[in-house]
Amino acid sequence: MNNIVLSVKDLNVWYNDFQAVKGISIDYPEKSISAIIGPSGCGKSTFLRCLNRIHEEVPGARAEGEILLKGRNILGSKIDPVQVRRSIGMVFQKPNPFPSMSILENVTLGVRLLGVRDKSKLMQVAEQCLRKAALWDEVKDKLSQLGTSLSGGQQQRLCIARALAIDPPVLLMDEPTSALDPIASLKIENLMSDLKKDYTVIVVTHNMQQAARVADYTSFFVLGELIEHGACSDIFTNPKEQKTEDYITGKFG
C-alpha cells in the first residue's frame, strides 16, 4: 500500500506575477484516495491542474518544482504533456461530455483516437468503463443517444468512464460533485470508493464531509500553502495545526 505513485516536490506555480501555489510537497500512495480541501482561491485547483500539466492551458501559468510519476519528473521540458495526460486522467467540475457525440462515442473517443479501430474491442472498452463508472445499467439500451441528453449526475459518471477508458493509473477530480445534487453526489462518492481498488484518485473538494467520507489522506491548503497533510482520521479528529482545526470546525473559511 505504501508504494508511492505520484510524488510532488516543492511545487511553485505562478500566474504571471501572482504566485498561486507555494512550495508544496506531497506524496500520493498507490490505490488510495487523497482529498485536497481549503477555502476558495487557496490554489487547490491550480495544484491539481499541474499534476497533469493541464495548467499550461491558462496563458501565463508556469510551474516550477518536481512532480514524479513513478520516479519520472513529468514537468521536465523533454516530456510530452500529451503522454503525461495519458497516464493521469482528469474529471472536471462541470460535467462536460463532448457535444454532438453519443454516449458510446464519448467513452471510446480516447481509445479510438489512439488507434483502436476494432468495433468489438471498442464496445468491450465501453462496457468495461461504463461498468466501472456504475453507469452501464442505466445507459446500456441507449448507447447511441447524445451524451448531453443524460442527467447531470449521469453526465459526470460518463465523464469518469471517458477518463477511465484510456486507463490512467492516476485519476484527478476537480470538485466533481459541486455541480450535482446530493443524491447524484452520493453516487459519485460511492463510485470513488470502488475506483480505489484499481486507481490512485486525487480529489479537490470544498465539501469537508465528503473528504472525510471518501478519502484516505487529506491535505489542507490556505493561500497556496500546504498547512497540513495526513491521514483523514488524523486531520479531521486530531489536527496538528490551529488553522486546520479552525477551518474544520467552521471558525474560518
Next chain:
Amino acid sequence: MYLKYRKLKNLIFHFSLYLCAALVLIPLVLIIFFVFKMGATSINLDFFTSLPKPVGEDGGGMKHAILGTLYMVSIASVISIPLGLLCGVYLSEFGKGKVATLLRLTIDMLTGVPSIVIGIFAYITIVVPLKSFSAMAGGVALSIIILPIVCRSTEEILKLVPGHIREAGLALGLPRWRVIFNIVVKGNLSSLTTGVMLAISRAAGETAPLLFTAFGNMYLSYEIDEPMASLPVQIYNYAISPFDDWQRQAWAGSLVLIVLVLGINIFARTLISLKHIKFRYRG
C-alpha cells in the same frame, strides 16, 4: 391632462413603429410577389432543360446558366470552405498572436471590399494572364467573396465552445490537433454547415464579380478555362435587353434564383437556429 399628452405621444410612437415594420415588409412582399407572378408565367420545363434560342423564336431556357452557377459556386466552395474553416479555427483556437490580429483585420477588410472590386482583382490576376474570360476566374472571385463569411462564422461558432470541453479532450491524452478537429470542430459540424450554406447562398446570387470574369455565353460549357454563363449574369443581360421574350426569361431566372437562394437560406437557418451568430457585415 399632462398624462393624456404623454399617453398620446406613446401611442403615436407605437404607431410609427408599426409603420416602420410595414415600410420594410411591404417591399419585401412586393418583390417576392412580382418575382413569383412574372416568373411563374414564363417558367416551364423547357427553362431547365434547353439552351437559349435566338430572339423571336419561342421557348429556350437557361440550362447552361443554372449549371454554370452550380459549377462556379462549386469551384468557390472547394477553394474557400477549407480555407475559411482553417482560418476560423486559427482565430478561435490560436487567436492571440500578431498573425491572428492581422488575420482578423484582413477578414474585416475583405468583408468590406465591394464585390465589383474583387471582380477587378480576378480579372487582372486570372483573365489577363490567360487571355480569356473563364469559369475559373468567376469561381475565384466568388471564393474571395465567401471566404470571410465562412471564416467569421466558423470563428464565432467555435468560440462558443467552452474551454473545459477542450481541456477534457486534452486530459484524455489527445494531441491538440485531435482535440480541435475531432472534438471541437466535429462536435459543431451542424452549425458550421449552416454558416457554410449561408455563404454558398450568397455566392449563388452574386452578379457583379462575374460580369468580367466568367462573362457568360449562350451555350453549354463545362470548360474551366472558357467563359461560362451564370444565372445572375444571364438575368442581367436579359433584363437590359429590349426584347419581351428575354425579359420574361429574366423573370423566370429570377424566380429560380430567389427560390434557390432563399431556399438554402431558410433551410440553413431553420435547421439550426443560429441565435448567437451575427452575420452582420454582409447580409
Next chain:
Amino acid sequence: MINENESFIEESTKFNNLVDSNCTKSKVFNFSYQLQDKINYYLIKSFACLVILLLIGLVAMLIYSALPAMEEFGLGFAFGDDWNPVEDEFGALPFLFGTLITSFLALMLATPVSVGVALFINEVLSKKLAAVVSLFVEMIAAIPSIVFGLWGVFYLAPFVKETLTPVLKSSLGFLPFFQGASFGIGILTASLILALMIIPTITSICRIVFKTVPTLQKEAALALGSTRFEMIKIALLRPSFSGIMGAIVLGLGRALGETMAVAMVIGNSPSISASLFSPAATMASVIANEYTEADSDLHLSALCYVGFLLFIVTFTINGLARFIVWNQSKKVGG
C-alpha cells in the same frame, strides 16, 4: 526525447488489459505528439498568412492596374468632372458624386426605419413573432441584388415616375432637388433601392446594440412611471447612441459598394445634377457597365483607378464603423 516518451507509453499501457501497447503505438503519423501539434499549428498558420497575403495582393494588383491612369491624371482624377472614353479623358467626380449622393439619401431613408424596426422587433413583439419578423428582415439581405435591380427597373421605376414624382413635385417642387423631368430611373430610384438593401444591416446591428442595454435600466425607467416611449427614449436610445452611429456607418459601407441593383436603375450617365430625378452613375456602376467594353488601355486603367478609389472609400468608412462599434462595446463591456 522520443525514447523518453516511448517509455511513458509503456508505463501507461501496461495497466491496461484492453488497449495493448501495440495498438497504442500504431499511430497515424510516426511523429511525437508535440511535433504533430507543431506541424498542425504551422500548417494552419500558413493558411492564415495566405489569406493575409491575398488581401495585400488584392490591393497591390489594384494599384498596379490603376498605375497608368494614376500617372496620367494624378490625384486630380478624383476631381475631374469629365468622363469621356472616346477622347481618353477621364475624371471620377461624377461617380464620386453619384455614389455619395445615393448612399447619403439611402442612409437618410433607411436609418429611421431601421431603428424603428429594431425597436419594433426587440421591444414590441413577443419572442415568437420577433423571430419571424427578424427572419423576414434578414431575408431582404439574402435576396440577390440582381433581383432588386430587376424589380427596380420594372416596378419601382414606373412607380417613381408616375406616382412619387408628381407628389414630390407638387409638394416640394420649389426646391431644386425636385425639379426637372423624371424618367423613372435616376438618383431617387437608386436611393430607394439602396435604402431597402441596407435596412437589414442597420437593423440587425441596432438590435445587437439594444440588447447590450441591461434590462435593469429599462425596468428602472418603467418603475419611475414613464411610458414605454419615454423609457425607450431615455433608457434605450440615449445609451446606444454611438452604437447606432456605428450601425449607420456600417450600412453606409454596404451602400457604397452595392453594384448591380444601382447599375440597373440609376441610368448610368456621368453627369452631376441637383435634381434627384436625373440619371447619374456610381463608382461601382460605371465599372460594371464599362469594364468589358473598355477598348483603350487607359480606359481600363481609369476604371481600375475608380475601383481603387471605391476601395479606399469603403475601407475608410468600414474602419470608422468598426472603431465606433469597438468603442461602444468597450464602454458597455467595461
